[in-house]
Amino acid sequence: xxxxxxxxxxxxxxxxxxxxxxxxxxxxxxxxxxxxxxxxxxxxxxxxxxxxxxxxxxxxxxxxxxxxxxxxxxxxxxxxxxxxxxxxxxxxxxxxxxxxxxxxxxxxxxxxxxxxxxxxxxxxx
Amino acid sequence: xxxxxxxxxxxxxxxxxxxxxxxxxxxxxxxxxxxxxxxxxxxxxxxxxxxxxxxxxxxxxxxxxxxxxxxxxxxxxxxxxxxxxxxxxxxxxxxxxxxxxxxxxxxxxxxxxxxxxxxxxxxxxxxxxxxxxxxxxxxxxxxxxxxxxxxxxxxxxxxxxxxxxxxxxxxxxx
Numbered sequence: 001x002x003x004x005x006x007x008x009x010x011x012x013x014x015x016x017x018x019x020x021x022x023x024x025x026x027x028x029x030x031x032x033x034x035x036x037x038x039x040x041x042x043x044x045x046x047x048x049x050x051x052x053x054x055x056x057x058x059x060x061x062x063x064x065x066x067x068x069x070x071x072x073x074x075x076x077x078x079x080x081x082x083x084x085x086x087x088x089x090x091x092x093x094x095x096x097x098x099x100x101x102x103x104x105x106x107x108x109x110x111x112x113x114x115x116x117x118x119x120x121x122x123x124x125x
Numbered sequence: 126x127x128x129x130x131x132x133x134x135x136x137x138x139x140x141x142x143x144x145x146x147x148x149x150x151x152x153x154x155x156x157x158x159x160x161x162x163x164x165x166x167x168x169x170x171x172x173x174x175x176x177x178x179x180x181x182x183x184x185x186x187x188x189x190x191x192x193x194x195x196x197x198x199x200x201x202x203x204x205x206x207x208x209x210x211x212x213x214x215x216x217x218x219x220x221x222x223x224x225x226x227x228x229x230x231x232x233x234x235x236x237x238x239x240x241x242x243x244x245x246x247x248x249x250x251x252x253x254x255x256x257x258x259x260x261x262x263x264x265x266x267x268x269x270x271x272x273x274x275x276x277x278x279x280x281x282x283x284x285x286x287x288x289x290x291x292x293x294x295x296x297x298x299x
Contacts, residue, residue, distance in 0.1 A: 007214045018220045018229050 001027040001061040001086050012097045013039055013054045031088060038092050048094055055097035062087040225297070239297075246295060253288055271298075 004027050008016040013035060020032040035056075042048040064085030071081040206212075220229055223236035230236040250271055258264065268285040272278065273294035278287055 003212075003214045006208075007216065011216075019216055021229055022217055022220060022231055023214065 001025075001031075001088060004028055004031055005059045005061045005088065005090075008035075008056050009059050010097055011056055012052070013056065013092060014052055016056050027088075031090075034088060034090060035092075038090055042092055042094075053094055053096070054092040055095065056090060057093040058089070058091040060089050062089070243297075246298070250288060250290065253290060257288065 004020065004023065004025060007019060007023075008031075011019070017032055017035055020028040020035070039051050039054060042054060043051050048054065064087050066085060067083035069081045069083060071079045073079060217231070219232040221232060222228070223230045223239060226236060226238045226242075228236060228238040254269070265286050269288055270278065270282045270285045271288045271290060273290050273292060276294070278285075
């Protein structure tokens with residue numbers, strides 16, 4: 001579930017729904033329903049004008065309360081099996097998704113040279 | 126809880142049985158004295174006992190040569206391994222909208238919605254064919270043609286089996 005949450009961080013809602021639709025994990029179906037419900041809520045109650053103008057600002061998953069069960073092994077041995085539950089949180093923000101600014105190679109070279117120039121011995125004269 | 130108590134007592138009894146078996150075999154060493162007497166007389170006694178007892182392999186020998194982790198892996202190390210870039214889910218770039226219905230589909234795969242629509246129609250046709258045939262393994266050796274209401278068989282269809290459906294021809298069925 002964390003991997004899915006990480007995948008859709010920063011995507012626009014249409015892209016996120018498309019990616020989740022064609023993912024084979026069980027959590028993808030649940031997350032898609034959550035996203036669509038959030039979109040609907042945004043349009044109905046939170047005064048959002050265009051339902052496609054949203055992007056996923058935050059998306060995270062947390063551990064829920066597990067149920068413990070017994071898993072029977074051979075020779076009278078046993079293991080404790082966890083029935084796993086998790087929470088999923090998502091925050092949609094109106095607007096276009098923010099794009100990470102790409103650094104040009106010239107800028108990267110300049111930064112490198114500047115870092116070399118900034119080297120000094122601390123507490124010296 | 127009753128269940129955990131019962132399991133615990135079961136475990137204890139099993140460990141007890143194992144302890145007793147080890148003691149009987151003479152391989153149990155935790156009660157041996159710290160200063161051991163190096164006696165040649167002891168060794169020949171132990172050897173035949175070891176050969177007599179059919180110990181399941183891997184009880185005492187496996188401590189010597191099985192690989193085992195030396196230290197617990199910290200959560201930071203675990204996280205860097207689990208969240209490495211190659212282990213994250215990759216974003217698919219082959220999703221596009223279907224031209225017929227507008228739902229999303231993958232480029233090399235049929236549209237799910239259109240496929241479901243066609244499947245529904247074909248199940249109805251198949252049910253009708255089943256009624257016509259009336260049993261398994263009775264399919265004729267000729268082609269089949271589906272005619273909806275208001276359609277007559279054409280010149281090419283005279284040798285074929287005709288399945289009549291009383292509803293309107295769907296638009297996508299050419």
